[in-house]
Amino acid sequence: MSCSCGSTCVDPKAQELQKVIEKYKNTKGAVIPVLHEAQEIYGYLPLQVQKTIAEGLDVSLAEIYGIVTFYTQFSIYPKGKYNIQLCLGTACYVKGAGQIYDRLKQELGLDKDGTTKDGLFSLESCRCIGACGLAPVMMINGEVYGRLVPDDIPGILQKYRDAE
Amino acid sequence: MxxxxxxxxxxxxxxxxxxxxxxxxxxxxxxxxxxxxxxxxxxxxxxxxxxxxxxxxxxxxxxxxxxxxxxxxxxxxSPEVREARRVTLELILSNHDKKCLSCVRSENCELQKLAKDLNVDDTHFEGASNHYEIDDLSPSIVRDPNKCILCRRCVSICKNVQTVSVIETNERGFNTIVSSPFNMALKDTPCVNCGQCIVACPVGALREKDNTDKVWEALANPELHVVVQTAPAVRVAIGEEFGFPIGTRCTGKMVAALKRLGFDKVFDTDTAADLTIMEEGTELIERIKNGGKLPLITSCSPGWIKFCEHNYPDLLEHLSSCKSPQNMFGAVLKSYYAEKMGIDPAKMFVVSVMPCTAKKFEVERPELASTGYPDVDVSITTREAARMIKEAGIDFVNLPDEQFDDPMGDASGAGVIFGATGGVMEAALRTVVDILTGKDNENIEYKAVRGVEGVKVAEVEVPGLTLRAAVAHGLGNARKLMDQVRAGEADYHFIEIMACPGGCVTGGGQPIQPSSVTNLIDLKAERAKAIYAEDESLTFRKSHKNEKMMRLYEEYFEKPGSHKAHELLHTHYVLRENYPEECCK
Missing domain, CATH: 3.10.20.740 (Ubiquitin-like (UB roll))
Incomplete structure (x- = not known):
């Protein structure tokens, strides 16, 4: 990653990303696996990471960004310590996921998907997570919460806040 | 078959x-x-x-x-087919900013025409619609996503034809938008301002930055001496804006119309094209004789120059130091012409009519102000000139033919053919071969460098040398050639590159023909025919035979490549980072 600050910053994440790019460089369809691994390294895909990938794979930044914004699993914003994935798939939606989403936004002070100012929570609406029997359903860092009603939300969030 | x-x-x-x-x-x-x-x-x-x-x-x-x-x-x-098309179109219209009355593409809009042809009712689907900010920060291109219908024609031309790739289809579903990465303004991307996206756009989502107000203002200012210069490709296309068939030469009417708009003088950029040939030809001969950097690459096309600065910073030394004809002319007007006419250059306003949107960026380059004033004050496209002529109520079709003004009015056929791909090369060969052979050669048509093939090559025998030349048009083709140069696999002496496929005749500032036309005919070839016809119609077809320009050397520049010529007619290039950003902290 190029740097014009003058100092010699050795960024271990950047080194790791270079290794990933080298690994996939000459394979067909390298962009998506590299983006996956880059997101694992950084937690998200900011401009500079996308730029490095674009240069490394000889693909335009515009194309990389198009792919990143097409797939909801890629994020250009840093995630919170606790990432809330709320299913807005058909089954969850008819079972009231819309109201859950509204309540989550209200409790977190967000107007759409995003990360709270304190960096504790991020909200990410997603499509079916394969647990329709539990609709409406959400996951927080992999932990599943099912058959939700809006009034469940404050208590669940409090549990994570208390853990801090 | x-x-x-x-x-x-x-x-x-x-x-x-x-x-x-x-x-x-x-x-x-x-x-x-x-x-x-x-x-x-x-x-x-x-x-x-x-x-x-x-x-x-x-x-x-x-x-x-x-x-x-x-x-x-x-x-x-069938009824099913017609219904399917109509519903699709109605859905597109439901999320389209339908300000047709004030849209620059009204009456030349493919969506409008289809809506009429398919007999649609645009009130069927009154659902949600997107509201985006308009990006008008680029000096050349304005992008209005509210009018975009997501056809991706601009994306394809930018990515696949020009290999510039600064716009993409981003997000998805109802939020899909054609935009630059991270929604940056085009001016912050490596966009080269070629405007090919504009001519590809079926609607008004992409257009040139309109500078006509600045021109009207200057024309209305009695303090200013306002002159206009027109590029070679303008005369063979401007007629299309007034209903003339493609390939109609309207040089005389165009000059007459510009005079009626109120310009004090109407000059021909072709004169400066002849000047370019003298300077660039001299540069080529010197580089060949003195072991300078070869191949020498032309520098007339500002889209190409910015592309080179972004993508081939290691090869900038190959670029000719010559300014583009537009800026050479501006510098000559504000020096030689101003002195000759006794006009204060501060009170002179130079407008250029160009087939080009990148020229708007070029005139703003700070280094292009040799006299202390910008070489050119405002650059407008062929389309903007046509709009001004319409706004002034000038009956273009019935105008008499009029002549460019003296003392800069004459140009050779070599200057004219700058407008088509291969033209600068051919014009240069006409002069360089004469100089190197010391003869007035009669064979002046270098057909190997004409035509619409992406990369063209030619070899010309001159005493002691086989002069090897290559021509590329369209930045995708330029990239192929430049990769060869970078790899040391291109042993040419001279390369001509034009950013737009076809050269200036099909530049990003030219009249827009709908896909119903461009899918059936080769616009590049049709307009180029008119350029070569204009060349054939002229008495002098070699730049060094342009007497008025040679007088300019006698009276002012002394000789091509002189110190004064370098001061006024030459320039330098800069390194441009792609997507520059703050330090990594």
Whole structure:
């Protein structure tokens, strides 16, 4: 990653990303696996990471960004310590996921998907997570919460806040 | 000839080559299928569904991508097909900013025409609509996503033809938007301002930055001496804006119209094209004789120059130091002409009419102000000039032919052909070969460098040397050639590069022909014919035979490549980072 600050910053994440790019460089369809691994390294895909990938794979930044914004699993914003994935798939939606989403936004002070100012929570609406029997359903860092009603939300969030 | 198959379209038997599409077969049979996103050879993706037909499959198929096959039965005009097209169009219109009355593309809008042809009712779907900010920060291009219909024609031309790739289809579903990465303004990207996206756009989502107000203001200012120069490609295309057939030369009417707009003088950029040949030709001969950096590469096309600065910073030394004809002329006007006429250059306002949107960026380059004033004050496109002529109520069609003004009014045929790909090369060869052979050669038509092939090469024998030349047009082709230069595999002496496919005749500032025209004829070739006809019509067809320009050397510059010439007619280039950002902290 190029740097014009003058100092010699050795960024271990950047080194790791270079290794990933080298690994996939000459394979067909390298962009998506590299983006996956880059997101694992950084937690998200900011401009500079996308730029490095674009240069490394000889693909335009515009194309990389198009792919990143097409797939909801890629994020250009840093995630919170606790990432809330709320299913807005058909089954969850008819079972009231819309109201859950509204309540989550209200409790977190967000107007759409995003990360709270304190960096504790991020909200990410997603499509079916394969647990329709539990609709409406959400996951927080992999932990599943099912058959939700809006009034469940404050208590669940409090549990994570208390853990801090 | 390729193998043929027989299919039936609307009950009519049609023979079409294997590998062609149903759309192409229908055209062979004289059956018209509406299209919107389809641009022949550029955008063939079946995205808009406007060209759907019934091929007896489970669902209607996009004819622009559906291959022909033996015995295929196609119906292009059933109630189901017509309804499907109409509903699709109504859905597109439901999220389209329908400010047609004040839209720059009104009456030249493919969406508007389809809506009329398909008899749509735009009130069926009054659902949500997107509201985006307009990006008008670029000096050349304005992007209005509210008018975008997501056909992706601009994306294809930017990515696949020009290999600039600064716009993409981003996000998805209802939020899909054509934009730059991270929604940056175009000016913050490596966009080269070529404007090919504008001529590809079927609607008003992309347009040139309008500078006509600045020109009107200058024209209305009695303190200013306002002069205009017009590029060679403008005269062979401006007529299209007034209903003349493609390829009509309107030089005389164009000059007459500009005089009626109130310009104090109307000059011909071709004169400066002749000047460019003298300077660039001299530079080439010197580099060959003195072991300078070769190949020498032309610097007339500002889109190409910015592309080179972004993508080939290691090869900038190959670029000719010559300013483009537009800026050479501006510098001459504000020095030689100002002195000769006793005009204070501070009170002189130079307008250029160009087939180009990148010229708008070029005039703002700070280094292009040799006299202390910008070489050119405002650059407008052929389209903007036509709009001004219309706004002034000038009856262009019935104007008499008038002549460019003296003392800079004459240009050679060599200056004229700058407007087509290969033209600068041919013009240079006409002069350089004369100089190197010491003769007035009669054979002046270098047909190997003419035509629409992406990369053209020619070899010319001169005493003691086989002069090798290459020509590329369209930045994708330029990239191929430049990669060869970088790899040391291009042993040419001289390379001409034009950013736009076809050269200036099909520049990003030229009149926009709809896809219904460009899919059927080669606009590049048709307009180029008019350029070469203009060249043939002139008495002097070599730059060094332009007497008025040679007088300019006698009276002012002394000789090509002189100190004074370098001060006024030459420039330098800068390194441009792609997507510059703050330090990594």
């Amino acid at each position: 390729s193998e043929m198959v027989t299919l039936t379209i609307d009950g009519k038997e049609v023979k079409a080559p294997i590998g062609s599409t149903v759309l192409e077969a229908a055209r062979l049979a004289g059956i018209k299928i509406p299209t919107l996103c389809y641009l022949k050879d550029i955008n063939e993706i079946g995205a808009c569904r406007m060209c759907v037909v019934d091929v007896g499959a489970r669902s209607l198929q996009a004819s622009c991508v559906y291959p022909v096959s033996e015995g295929l039965k196609v119906i292009t005009n």
